[in-house]
Amino acid sequence: MKFSLSAEQQDFAKSLDALLGDFDTVSASRAWARSDTGPGTDLWRKLAEAGVTGLLIPEDLGGVGGSHLDVAVAFERLGYHGAPGPWIESAVVVPLILANSDKPEILTDLSDGTQCASITEPDGSRALDSHVAANTFVVAGHRLYEGTPSKKLRSVDPVRTLFDVQAGTAIADLDPEIFTRAYDSAALACASSLIGAGERLLDDTVAYVVQRKQFGRVVGSYQAVKHALADVKVALDFARPLVIGAAHELSAQSAVASRDASAAKVAANKAAYRAARAALQLHGAVGYTMELDLSLWILRVQALVTAWGTTAHHRDRIATALTQEN
Amino acid sequence: MSMKFTADESAFRAEARQWLGENSPGRLPSMDTENGARAHRQWERTLAASRWSVVAWPEDLGGRDASLTEWVIFEEEYYRSGAPTRISQNGISLLAPILFQHGTADQQARYLQPMTDGSEVWAQAWSEPEAGSDLASIRSRASRDDERGGWILSGQKTWSSRAPWADRGFGLFRTDPQAERHRGLTYFLFPLDAEGVTVRPIGQLDGDAGFGEIFFDDVFVSDDDVLGAPGDGWRVAMSTAGNERGLSLRSPGRFCAAVDRLVALWNERDADSAATSGVVDSWIAAQAYRLYTWGTVENLSGGGDIGAYGSVNKLFWSQLDIGLHETALELLGPDAELRGEGAPADGAWADDYLFSLAGPIYAGTNEIQRNIVAERILGLPREIDARKKP
Ligand SMILES: Cc1cc2nc3c(=O)[nH]c(=O)nc-3n(C[C@H](O)[C@H](O)[C@H](O)COP(=O)(O)OP(=O)(O)OC[C@H]3O[C@@H](n4cnc5c(N)ncnc54)[C@H](O)[C@@H]3O)c2cc1C
Numbered sequence: 194m195k196f197s198l199s200a201e202q203q204d205f206a207k208s209l210d211a212l213l214g215d216f217d218t219v220s221a222s223r224a225w226a227r228s229d230t231g232p233g234t235d236l237w238r239k240l241a242e243a244g245v246t247g248l249l250i251p252e253d254l255g256g257v258g259g260s261h262l263d264v265a266v267a268f269e270r271l272g273y274h275g276a277p278g279p280w281i282e283s284a285v286v287v288p289l290i291l292a293n294s295d296k297p298e299i300l301t302d303l304s305d306g307t308q309c310a311s312i313t314e315p316d317g318s319r320a321l322d323s324h325v326a327a328n329t330f331v332v333a334g335h336r337l338y339e340g341t342p343s344k345k346l347r348s349v350d351p352v353r354t355l356f357d358v359q360a361g362t363a364i365a366d367l368d369p370e371i372f373t374r375a376y377d378s379a380a381l382a383c384a385s386s387l388i389g390a391g392e393r394l395l396d397d398t399v400a401y402v403v404q405r406k407q408f409g410r411v412v413g414s415y416q417a418v419k420h421a422l423a424d425v426k427v428a429l430d431f432a433r434p435l436v437i438g439a440a441h442e443l444s445a446q447s448a449v450a451s452r453d454a455s456a457a458k459v460a461a462n463k464a465a466y467r468a469a470r471a472a473l474q475l476h477g478a479v480g481y482t483m484e485l486d487l488s489l490w491i492l493r494v495q496a497l498v499t500a501w502g503t504t505a506h507h508r509d510r511i512a513t514a515l516t517q518e519n
Numbered sequence: 520m521s522m523k524f525t526a527d528e529s530a531f532r533a534e535a536r537q538w539l540g541e542n543s544p545g546r547l548p549s550m551d552t553e554n555g556a557r558a559h560r561q562w563e564r565t566l567a568a569s570r571w572s573v574v575a576w577p578e579d580l581g582g583r584d585a586s587l588t589e590w591v592i593f594e595e596e597y598y599r600s601g602a603p604t605r606i607s608q609n610g611i612s613l614l615a616p617i618l619f620q621h622g623t624a625d626q627q628a629r630y631l632q633p634m635t636d637g638s639e640v641w642a643q644a645w646s647e648p649e650a651g652s653d654l655a656s657i658r659s660r661a662s663r664d665d666e667r668g669g670w671i672l673s674g675q676k677t678w679s680s681r682a683p684w685a686d687r688g689f690g691l692f693r694t695d696p697q698a699e700r701h702r703g704l705t706y707f708l709f710p711l712d713a714e715g716v717t718v719r720p721i722g723q724l725d726g727d728a729g730f731g732e733i734f735f736d737d738v739f740v741s742d743d744d745v746l747g748a749p750g751d752g753w754r755v756a757m758s759t760a761g762n763e764r765g766l767s768l769r770s771p772g773r774f775c776a777a778v779d780r781l782v783a784l785w786n787e788r789d790a791d792s793a794a795t796s797g798v799v800d801s802w803i804a805a806q807a808y809r810l811y812t813w814g815t816v817e818n819l820s821g822g823g824d825i826g827a828y829g830s831v832n833k834l835f836w837s838q839l840d841i842g843l844h845e846t847a848l849e850l851l852g853p854d855a856e857l858r859g860e861g862a863p864a865d866g867a868w869a870d871d872y873l874f875s876l877a878g879p880i881y882a883g884t885n886e887i888q889r890n891i892v893a894e895r896i897l898g899l900p901r902e903i904d905a906r907k908k909p
Contacts, residue, residue, distance in 0.1 A: 516790050
């Protein structure tokens, strides 16, 4: 019985932490929000060298041929450090969909980081960060189309630029299974990012409340403050095993993979949202400013909670599974 | 679940499932009633006769030398079979680990075996009227009786689960009033029918006398019944507190089985109801708890330590238990009011709901657990202690 991360996966997480920690992700994100994608693209290339862009791309196409557990590990770190860009779309969804199409050559460019791609959610009309993507795809029904980005839309998270996308030429009819698996994987990567972002919000808030003083004491010594943070810790610690469990199921292509990916997304949505609310509240007014870097994570969480399936949507999927199992 | 179990582990699961399928009594009357206590002891005897009572213990004590993984597998199968919570749990999961670790050979010989078959049920006598969350402030005392080679206990304990039906108790007494709060305490084992002991049952919110007060009026306990060294009681006791909050009492099998019943109830009553999100969230929480536990098992099997994470665990299971039962009551609608015969599931939902309400109180209140998580895991400053002079 083996549940937790392998030594290699732990080392992978540490190496990503080192890479992302050395890089000024905050400045890259702020620049990205001003449409200066230069620093973010540099970071993209560095992470490509570390294998993150090619995790789900087969080795013969230049990828790493990794597992969903590797995805979970990588995206938690991306979420923790707040890396900008269409990571879920380009490194998870598009590779899983194109691996089975007749356009695998695009994957070679994705895996070495020379290009990135974006894609709509199933039957959705918006794509993330199409302005940096060499290709934007549209998923409608079981068909994959080239997409043309048109109108730019504003996200609650200024680091995310959304585009309305029109479907153009149809590229492939795909097995519904493939879309489902790609969607589940996106939900999983999104859940991992949320847990990473939640951990970051918790760490930064702990650091703040142990130095901020009011009424002659550090505010972190007040019980209302402690209890709010303890509840965040509990929520995050119990969301992570669902992500790991779902990653195992996805890699095994098991019958309950969709149900379990949805469970991971619901729990991560709730835990990260709780972390964001507590972080904002416990920073007081400074937490409500754009200036403080905390805002990057608070707004990222807000956006990711609804991306790749809202809480209600994933609850519905689980409810359906639980009715059918009976 | 694609977690891989070894062939031995799978065989162990199959054997447990088969035996429980043939022998599980299903729900028994409440163990906190005279009839119920009798039925539960009988069930303990049945378990012991086929060596399913203490699977993780050595074979010569009636166990199966099961690994931690196998123990969790057994618990999953146990609750899946609908079998009841164990009347012997204070003994086998709170006292026994301490007896194995700190007990003398003589104490192990006298006490371990009789707790495996329900012939000796134990009560935990820690809390006192003035010492709940602040357990180290206990006042019940033990003074030295050199002549008889032992100690004289006096004072009062309270909220002691099972005390009205139990045979023996274990608890902390102050043996050195001069010593620092956590120092001068000693861990004693005593019979509840000893001369000078009076047990007064107390009705619980659920109507049964599940716990009681214990009065000690110069009760003699010989040196043979001091567990660990005199004065070392706090340290000895704290090794069980972790057990209670962590793995041992609340194995995931319980919540998985309860959520399976909840899903069945929901499918049968109204799968489109407003309660659906509660059902789904309860299912997610039970699944999270199960997976978290496998992580803990792996950590412990690799030589790790739970430490303050027992408190993270306790906060989660106690809240999960209440949420799950609140959802069941929501599904039952007006029938949720009913208890006992004529109620849905003969009142099992109502009974279990009432019991779940105690979860955030016993085994250390959730407020105290949040303090522990905040201070020992997140590193926030310690609570200001009003007893300390500034
Ligand atoms: C069903 C049940 C079974 C039990 N079984 C046993 C048993 O077998 N053996 C046994 O010894 N005991 C048992 N107990 C007792 C249990 O351990 C105590 O109730 C518990 O430790 C709390 O103590 P108290 O009831 O005195 O509450 P108090 O300590 O008086 O607390 C009252 C309230 O104040 C809060 N509070 C106290 N201190 C703080 C603080 N520093 N910060 C924030 N909030 C605080 C508490 O969280 C609680 O909400 C049982 C209790 C129940 C309900």
